[in-house]
Amino acid sequence: xxxxxxxxxxxxxxxxxxxxxxxxxxxxxxxxxxxxxxxxxxxxxxxxxxxxxxxxxxxxxxxxxxxxxxxxxxxxxxxxxxxxxxxxxxxxxxxxxxxxxxxxxxxxxxxxxxxxxxxxxxxxxxxxxxxxxxxxxxxxxxxxxxxxxxxxxxxxxxxxxxxxxxxxxxxxxxxxxxxxxxxxxxxxxxxxxxxxxxxxxxxxxxxxxxxxxxxxxxxxxxxxxxxxxxxxxxxxxxxxxxxxxxxxxxxxxxxxxxxxxxxxxxxxxxxxxxxxxxxxxxxxxxxxxxxxxxxxxxxxxxxxxxxxxxxxxxxxxxxxxxxxxxxxxxxxxxxxxxxxxxxxxxxxxxxxxxxxxxxxxxxxxxxxxxxxxxxxxxxxxxxx
Numbered sequence: 001x002x003x004x005x006x007x008x009x010x011x012x013x014x015x016x017x018x019x020x021x022x023x024x025x026x027x028x029x030x031x032x033x034x035x036x037x038x039x040x041x042x043x044x045x046x047x048x049x050x051x052x053x054x055x056x057x058x059x060x061x062x063x064x065x066x067x068x069x070x071x072x073x074x075x076x077x078x079x080x081x082x083x084x085x086x087x088x089x090x091x092x093x094x095x096x097x098x099x100x101x102x103x104x105x106x107x108x109x110x111x112x113x114x115x116x117x118x119x120x121x122x123x124x125x126x127x128x129x130x131x132x133x134x135x136x137x138x139x140x141x142x143x144x145x146x147x148x149x150x151x152x153x154x155x156x157x158x159x160x161x162x163x164x165x166x167x168x169x170x171x172x173x174x175x176x177x178x179x180x181x182x183x184x185x186x187x188x189x190x191x192x193x194x195x196x197x198x199x200x201x202x203x204x205x206x207x208x209x210x211x212x213x214x215x216x217x218x219x220x221x222x223x224x225x226x227x228x229x230x231x232x233x234x235x236x237x238x239x240x241x242x243x244x245x246x247x248x249x250x251x252x253x254x255x256x257x258x259x260x261x262x263x264x265x266x267x268x269x270x271x272x273x274x275x276x277x278x279x280x281x282x283x284x285x286x287x288x289x290x291x292x293x294x295x296x297x298x299x300x301x302x303x304x305x306x307x308x309x310x311x312x313x314x315x316x317x318x319x320x321x322x323x324x325x326x327x328x329x330x331x332x333x334x335x336x337x338x339x340x341x342x343x344x345x346x347x348x349x350x351x352x353x354x355x356x357x358x359x360x361x362x363x364x365x366x367x368x369x370x371x372x373x374x375x376x377x378x379x380x381x382x383x384x
Contacts, residue, residue, distance in 0.1 A: 002027065003027045003028060003029040003213070003230060004021070004026040004027045004028065004230075004231060005018070005021050005026055005027070005028045005029070005230070005231050005232065005233065006028075006029050006031060006223060006230050006231070006232045006233075007028060007029065007030045007031065007232070007233045007235075008031050008220040008232065008233065008234045008235055008236055009030075009031075009032060009039065009234070009235030009236055009345060010030050010032040010034075010037040010038065010039065010203065010207065010214065010216075011038060011039020011040065011041065011235060011345065011358070012039060012041065012345075012353075012355050012358040012359050012362065013233075013235045013344050013345035013346075013348075013353075013358045013359075013361060013362045014030060014032075014039075014233065014235045014345070014362075015030070015037065015038075015203050015206045015207055016070075016206070016358075016359050016362035016363060016366070017233050017344075017362040017365055017366050017371075018030050018206075018207065018209075018212055018233075019206045019207065019209055019212070020362070020363065020366035020367075020371040020372055021211075021366055021369070021370070021371050022209040022210075022211035022212045023209065023211075023371070023372055024366075024370055024371045024372060025211065026211060026370070026371075027211050027213075028209075028211055028212045028213070029212075029213050029215065030207065030212060030213070030214045030215065031215050031218050031219075031220050031222075031223060032214070032215065032216050032217075032218065033217070033218065033219045033220065033236075034216065034217070035216055035217045036200070036216065037200065037203045037204065037207060037214070037216070038199050038200050038202075038203040039055075039235075040055035040056070040058070040313075040315070041053075041055070041058045041199040041203075041355060042054050042055060042199065042200055042203075043058075043198045043199050043200050044198075044200060046258070046260070046298060048260050048294075048296055048298060049294070050260065050286055050287060050292060050294060050296070050297070050298040051198055051286060051290045051292060052258065052286050052298060052300070053199075053284075053286065053289070053300070054256075055254070055256075055313070055315075056254060056256065056284070056300065056302060056315075057270070057271060057284040057286075057289060057300070058199060058355065059080070059082045059186075059187070059192075059194070059270075059289065060191075060192070060193055060194060060195070060355055060356070061082075061187040061189040061191065061192045061354070061356070062189055062190070062191050062354075062355075062356035063189050063190050063191070064191075064356055064360055066360070066363065067356045067359050067360050067363070068191045068356075070359065070363060071202065071359065073205075074202045074203075074205040074206050075195040075196060075197065075201065075202040075205070076195075076196040076197070077193035077194065077195065077196060078193060078194050078195075078196045078290075078291050079192070079193050080192060080193055080194045080289065080291065081185045081186075081187070081192050082185065082186040082187060082192070082270055082271070082289075083184055083185060083186060083269040083270060083271075084096075084186045084269060084270070084271045084272070084273060084282075085267075085268065085269050085271075085272050085273070086101075086152060086272070086273040086274075086275055087272065087273070087274050087275070087276075087277065088101075088105060088151050088152060088275065088276075089105065089151060091104055091105060092268070092272065093105060094184040095152065095176075095186070095273050096127075096176050096177055096178065096179050096186070097148050097152055097178045097179070098178070098179040098180075098181055098182060098183065098184065099115055099118075099179075099180065099181060099182050100182050100184060102114060102115060102144070103115075110140075113140065114140050114141065114144050117138055117140055117141050118141060118144075118178075118180045119180060121136065121138060121141060122180050123180065124180055124181060125180060125181050126179075126180045126181075127177040127178070127179050127180070128177050128178050128180065129170070129174045129177050130145060130148055130149055130153050130165070130176065130177065130178060131165065131166065131170070133145035133148070133178055134146065134149060144178075145178075148178060149165070151275065151276065152176075152275050153165060153176060153275070154275075155275050155276045156273065156274075156275035156276075156281060157172070159279070159280075159281050159304055160252065160281055160304050160316075161252060161304075161316075161318060162252065162304075162306065162318075163318070163320070167320070168318070168319050168320060169319035169320065169321070171319055171352075172319055186271075194289060194290060194291070198290070220234070220236065229340065230340065231340055231342075231369070232338075232340055232341045232342065233341075233342045233344060233365070234341050234342070234343050234344075234348055235344060235345035235347065235348050236345075236347050236348060237249065237251075237309075237314055237347040237348070238327070238330045238331065238334055238343055238347065238348050238349075238350065239309075239330055240309065241334060241343075241348075242330055242333060242334055244309070245333075246326060246329055246330060246333075247326070248309050249317065249323060249326060249327060249330070249350055250307070250317075250318045250320075250323055251307035251314035251315065251316060251317055251318060252304055252305070252306070252307060252315055252316040252318060253304070253305045253306065253307040253308075253312035253313055253314060253315055254302055254303065254304055254305065254313070254315050255302075255303040255305050256300050256301065256302055256303070257280075257300070257301040257303070258298060258299075258300055259298065259299050259301070260296055260297070260298045260299075261296065261297050261298070261299065262296050263296065263297065264294075264295055264296075264297065265285065265287075265288075265297055266283075266285050266297050266299050267283065267285050267299075269288065270284060270285060270288040270289050271283070271284045271285075279303065280301050280302055280303045281302050281303070281304055282301075282302050283299050283300070283301050283302070284299065284300045284302070285297055285298075285299050286298045286299070286300065314347055316352060317346065317347075317350045317351060317352060319352070323350070324350070327350040330350075331343065342365060342369070344361055344362065344365055345358060345361075346358065349361075
C-alpha cells in the first residue's frame with residue numbers, strides 16, 4: 001500500500017493526527033469501521049431536522065489555547081455554557097452541588113451556617129471531592145457530605161458505573177465535587193462553545209486534506225498485514241487489537257432513547273440528572289446544546305449498561321486498579337509485537353479523555369512523529 005501512515009479510527013484522536021501528518025506532506029489512510037466520521041462525537045439531523053448527538057451530549061470546553069486555535073481552523077463557534085440540574089428530593093438544583101444547591105435544599109439559617117464553615121475550611125471558589133468532604137472533622141460539613149453522597153452521588157455512580165464510588169479510582173469522585181461557589185456552570189474552562197454547524201462538519205473539514213484517503217464501513221482487521229509494516233496510529237480498543245488474549249477489558253456502555261416532543265422546550269437546562277429515581281441517569285435536550293430554533297424539541301434519555309464486546313459500544317473504561325494492571329499487560333505485549341503501531345485514544349489508552357484532551361494528545365503525537373510543532377499557533381480564534 002502506498003501510504004506513509006494508516007490511522008485506525010476517525011474520532012478526535014485519529015482525525016487530528018491524520019490532518020497533522022497530512023499537513024506535513026505524509027500520505028495518510030484513515031480506516032473507520034463505522035459508516036460515519038467523528039467517533040462518538042458524531043452528530044446528524046433527525047427526521048424532524050433537530051441536530052442530534054447520536055452518542056450522547058458532547059459539550060466542548062478547554063483551557064488550552066493550542067487546542068482551541070487548532071480546532072478553530074475547521075469550525076466557527078457558537079458560545080455555549082453548559083448547565084446541569086439534578087432532581088434531588090423533588091427539587092431541581094444545580095449540579096455539581098454548590099452553594100446555590102445548598103440554599104435550595106437546606107433551611108435558610110442552617111444553609112448559611114454550613115456555607116460559612118465551608119468557606120472557612122476550604123476557601124471560596126474551591127472544589128472539594130465528595131470523599132474528601134466526608135473526612136472533615138466538622139460535624140455539619142460531614143453531615144452535608146453524607147447528604148450529598150447519599151442523594152446526589154451514590155446512586156448515580158452505581159447506575160453509571162455499576163460500582164460504589166469508593167470502589168472506583170479517586171479520579172471518578174474528583175470529577176463531581178462540591179463547589180464552594182455560586183457559579184452554576186458545569187464547566188469553568190476559559191473556552192466553552194459548540195461547533196456552529198456541528199461536530200460532523202468539523203471532522204469533515206479536518207479530513208478533506210488531499211493527502212488523506214478515508215475508508216468508511218471498513219474494518220481495520222482487513223489491513224492486518226499492513227499494520228505490521230506501515231506506521232500506524234490505532235485508536236480502537238487495545239484488548240480487541242490483541243484478540244482478547246488476556247480477557248476483555250471492562251467498559252461501561254450506554255443506550256439512548258430518542259424522543260421528539262411537540263412543544264418548544266422540555267426542560268430548563270441542557271441536561272437534567274436523575275441520581276435516585278428511574279433507571280436512567282440523565283435527559284439531554286438537544287436544541288439547548290445546539291442553539292437551534294424550532295417549535296418542537298428532541299430529548300435523549302441515557303441508560304448506562306454493561307458492555308458486551310461485539311454487541312455494544314465501549315464508552316467508558318472502568319477506572320479500577322485491577323483493570324489498569326490488565327491494560328498494562330496488554331500495552332506491553334502490543335508494543336513488543338507491533339513496534340510500528342502507536343496506541344492512542346480513550347479505548348487504546350484505556351483512559352477517559354475529554355475531547356480537548358484527545359485532541360491535545362494527538363497534536364503532541366503528531367509533532368513527535370514528524371508533524372508540525374504542536375505548540376505553534378494554528379489559526380485565529382473564531383466565535384460566531
